[in-house]
Amino acid sequence: MKQPGLTCAPFTSSDAAALFVKQADEAVHIGPSPASESYLVGQKIIDAAIRTGADAIHPGYGFLSENAEFASAVRQAGLIFIGPSAESIQAIGDKIGAKELLSAKLPQVPLIPGYNGADQSLDRLVSEAKRIQFPVLLKASAGGGGKGMRIVREAKALQEQIETAQSESLRAFGSDRLLIERYFESVRHVEIQIMGDQHGHVVALGERDCSVQRRHQKVIEETPSPGLLPDTRQKMNAAAAGIGSLLGYEGAGTVEFILDTKTQEFYFLEVNTRLQVEHPITEETFGLDLVRLQIFVAQGYSLEEIYPGLDSIQPKGHAIEARIYAEDPDNDFLPCTGTICKWIMVGGQAVSDGGIRVGEGNGIRIRYDTGIEDDSQISIYYDPMIAKLTVWAPTRLQAVAHLERALGDTVLLGLTTNQRFLVNVLRSDAFRRGEYDTGYIEATKEHLLYLPAEITQSAISSLAAVHGGVHHKASKVPSPSLQETVIPALLFRWVHHEQQRTTLKHLPFSWRYIRYKLPKTEFAVNLDTTGDAQTCAVEYEELPVTHGTRKNGDFSGRKFRMWMHVQDKDKGAPIEVILGMVDFDAHEERVTGRIRCDIGGIQRTYHVHQERLPTTDEVVSFVYHREWARQIRMVRVERLKVRAAGLADGGDDVSPYTSPMPCKILKILVPSGSKVQKDQPLLTLESMKTEVKVYSRHEGIVDIRVSEGDLVEAGVEMCRVKS
Template sequence: MFDKVLVANRGEIAKRIITTAKALGYRTVAVYSEPDSQSPHVSLADEAVCLGAGAASDSYLNIDNILKAARMTEANAIHPGYGFLSENSAFAEACQLEGIIFIGPNTSAIELMGSKRAAKEAMITAGVPCIPGYEGKDQSDSVLIDAANDIGFPLMVKASAGGGGRGMRIVEAASDLAGAIKSARSEALNAFGSDELILEKALRACRHIEIQIFADNHNNVVHLGERDCSMQRRHQKVIEEAPSPVMTPELRDSMGKAAIAAARACNYQGAGTVEFLLDQHNEFYFLEMNTRLQVEHPVTELITGYDLVEWQLRVAAGEPLPRTQDQLTINGHAIEVRLYAEDPANNFMPQTGEIALWQPASHDDQTGEAYSGVRVDSGIQEGNTVNAFYDPMLAKFITWGENREQARRRLVRLVQDSHLLGLRDNRSFLSELLQSDTFIQGQTTTDFIETEFTANPSLSVQEVSNNEWMLAALLLSHGIENDNSRLQTSMIGERQLSLGCGDVKKICRIQQMDSHQFCLQLDDTVSIFHVISTDDNQLCYQLNNVRQTITFHKSKANGFSYSLWLASAQGNLHFHDLTFQTSQNEKAGSNKVLASMDGVVIDVLFSEGQTVKQGEVVAIIEAMKMEHPLKAGVDGKIRQIFASPGDQVKGRQLLIEVEE
């Protein structure tokens, strides 16, 4: 028995677990890093303990500090969420030694399924269909090369302890194999502390189907249907839905029985997910088992009507599963997408910065009523800073419908009408995917984005329309010290503004015609805007007899100019008032190599005095689990280096200066 649950995680999943635990009557404890002190999950819990500095190794991965927090607060159960320590057998064992209930499977199941090699051997023994490949203990290059030649090409080289696409290489020909083995070993060792590899036949044009299973300690195991996670980018899930558009009752029964067999093979307990690849002939193959709650668990909750976190807590308390297999049914359809702080037009570069505005469209602004079939799981609030220490996922948008098309329409609207200002995000990318013909028809495979979606406009630098330039000029044409509701009377006469958005600059002339109408001229375009109303973050206006509303956030950039974030269908736009900026300031920095975002310097590739050419990579920083190369902007010599490997740096911090 336990009565107080410590949640060893952060963000939306920490909030999600704390909410259910409180509803069941449990006391809750949040843990947090120093940068997360103002995060919503901290104030939601009954108690909270700071674990340490921002780096995950000092906080959410620090087993000693987490157990110390549990002792301090007398928490007698720990829920690990997902990520971080959720699939760490040493952490589960440490909890057991402390007499603390680990809300998850036993250590042996975690350890077995944490090794792709050992897991695959166990699945073959249990009769679960597996992809042809090599999963032997002999890891010498010669044995791997011989095995690869027997398997045939193309094939996958995979880190045995890996996940999320790290330590994974696809090899098209034998001549590429040795290099792939070497690089996969290196990445796997750095990422997971193990360079053990497996080889598998590469299956193309497959669907990624996973089965949600649950087991208790009374020998009961059930599955709660499937999730289709075929829409992926670089082996990372982008859209998840339940049920799968291609599932039949017979196939669901076969895959469900295989997943249950996998769970029984490792004496499983709690929530788990067995992942399969489904080929074009409806043959399925075991991929891996995740011994935790999945990011995409809400779609299963919406189609079954059950709270999976509640089931986890009940099972951990020794209760039997609340339903048998015969009592579980599927109702309707649910789809989920993940909101990331990243720029799809810049190779999905993670973004950092302060969240100036967060408005998820889960409620009707006029009535305050919650929209039907809409759910937003969020771990952020306005004023929070998105930093480089953790994964850039900020929230999840989930919708339910009586059928797939209704769920899809609701999700498109939810994604498009929600606003996150202060940094760029991936909402336009998600919206375009949800509206693609392939997804609408339910024909997505795991290689769709890489093979068919690369030319989509959401992956290119956004072109700002004349209307957006004019709206920005209108909103920047009066000071934020004025009440926004008095915009229509705050300007007198005519003004000329110089605006910047990215690398583009424009000049706009504004003339106030009366208390509500403004004439704006940009290049050869002249438009009349009729201002209907404004509040702190929304401008309602009429243009060409059409009434529209646009969301914005404005702040003071310095003593005499302003910065504006403007929401648009293609992505967040960041404008600056450059009216008073000097030409010298505009030119500064071309010979300077600046950190692209907050992160850790992992390599500096040149020394002072060495010659470098424009475009050459001169340093690499790591942020949000990714490496980011930094390139020289000019030809010249390295004049001075201001950072060393291991240094923590801020975005736009000067790292290297080049003498032209």
């Protein structure tokens, strides 16, 4: 909630320039970047509040937000904790304790078969998992968000997965206690928003369907749920309100269930004793500000005083939220780090809770919740979520169509994101029909990664309903070809160089000036973050202007004929390219802007960011068109050969293992000099709270080149395996 004189923000070293720090009235540095030394140290948060004269602490929806000891310490320090009592958090926030409480006090609430005992020995956990029968789900008792969660389908993988889940849980939540549950292959994840006051009143504020997940983390949420029948909805709301009343719950909370859509049977999952990431969709359908409600409840007001008739309010329309993450769907959704070079929202105005709401007309609302801006950093220390994009519309079909369009019109340059993947999910037939479950992404990932960018007939119909009945045939936009990706990047760079020229400006636009030979430049091009580089040669000739005059330094309207050779193949048919508008903002080796050009008869606007890496001579380009976004790494072949000439050949018997992203070396699993087998684990890495194991690709002797605890950048050689 952003109002003058109301906010004080604690921050760490890596967050010093973050947007939330700039927006706060006061900000206090509380320590180094690792959360274990800052955001997870409750006393540092309390000290910051006392130093600035704050009256209350809002725990947000991460770090210590569900920590009973922190809630108690805040109140003992004479401050208001904007959330439930420590007793409520202790009773229900721990997943094991919650099951024990409900089994004894609310037996009518159905529970998932599982084990939640105090004996956490490895032998007991293995024994209980076998009793429950596979597949089983290991879950961190003290927290959520997919951390410390593992699906185990066979006994031989159980011990390793238990140890990994315990390790991840201990680092994320300070406890390695696990519970084990029967894992259902096909269910929906449906949660109920509750709000309680200090006077014993608890209301249920409808459901949110959070079934579209990857790595057990939600990426798209919607309300109302398309898989919920009215009778089941009523029972779920009643169960959630009953749990809140049992606890004497204060503030915002969420009761989560899993739902079998075929039978409409549901089971209690957990209670999140905090505000959820996806709360905006509830706010949009109910017309509420949940953060404002939290603050008034914490001040002692009753729900009836704050919002008369809250217990009978009915939701309107449909809202869907998509989480934009800095991650690479093509690389198993691994987190990405770096600088956000350009961030362009659809447009809008600030609202009280820090979000941005955009009015599109015809009743459509678009909202951003984000803490980023140009030059914001995405580091290895925290969750890689960049923004939440929410759309409200009168109908589900309209909400889906407008969210798809808003994702395409949201420009982010500098990092790989999941935007295109989210659009593909929204365009998939199963999602449009509302027929998906928690396993949907995993089961259809390969299809969703390469789904053609198409607008289905249902999407066209919904847009037509909003835009005055305009109707078009469904169309397909194929994935961008190499030429459509490379040409805008090359033209953008060449135009920038031409405008920076201080000598020989009378010469025509070119990068080589040989009358009898077409200009030609050869590049090694790598698209996106995976795959091998391709050799790409570009030749061109400038065509005469068919009308008007042309001045030196004026690029709009210039026409070229271009040829591209890929991997030493014969050059293909020439492509006619007409330059349109070009604008950019240059800063040393970084250039950001837009270019509009006609490539082969199709005119489009591309957003481009480029920077040269002085250590490798590579030019990294991010090219964004609303139907796709690509990262290109280019280096002139002649420069590449010069650098390569000075490198020794390691030989075929040496296999280097480089870090796939900036990360921390958690554990070295085998000593250097050991003989290892193929597929044997060598190292454990952590980036953005996610563990990744590195396995040997063949048999040989391992040479470890890093140490436990090292923080390494992407591309650092961690070890070698020599045959």
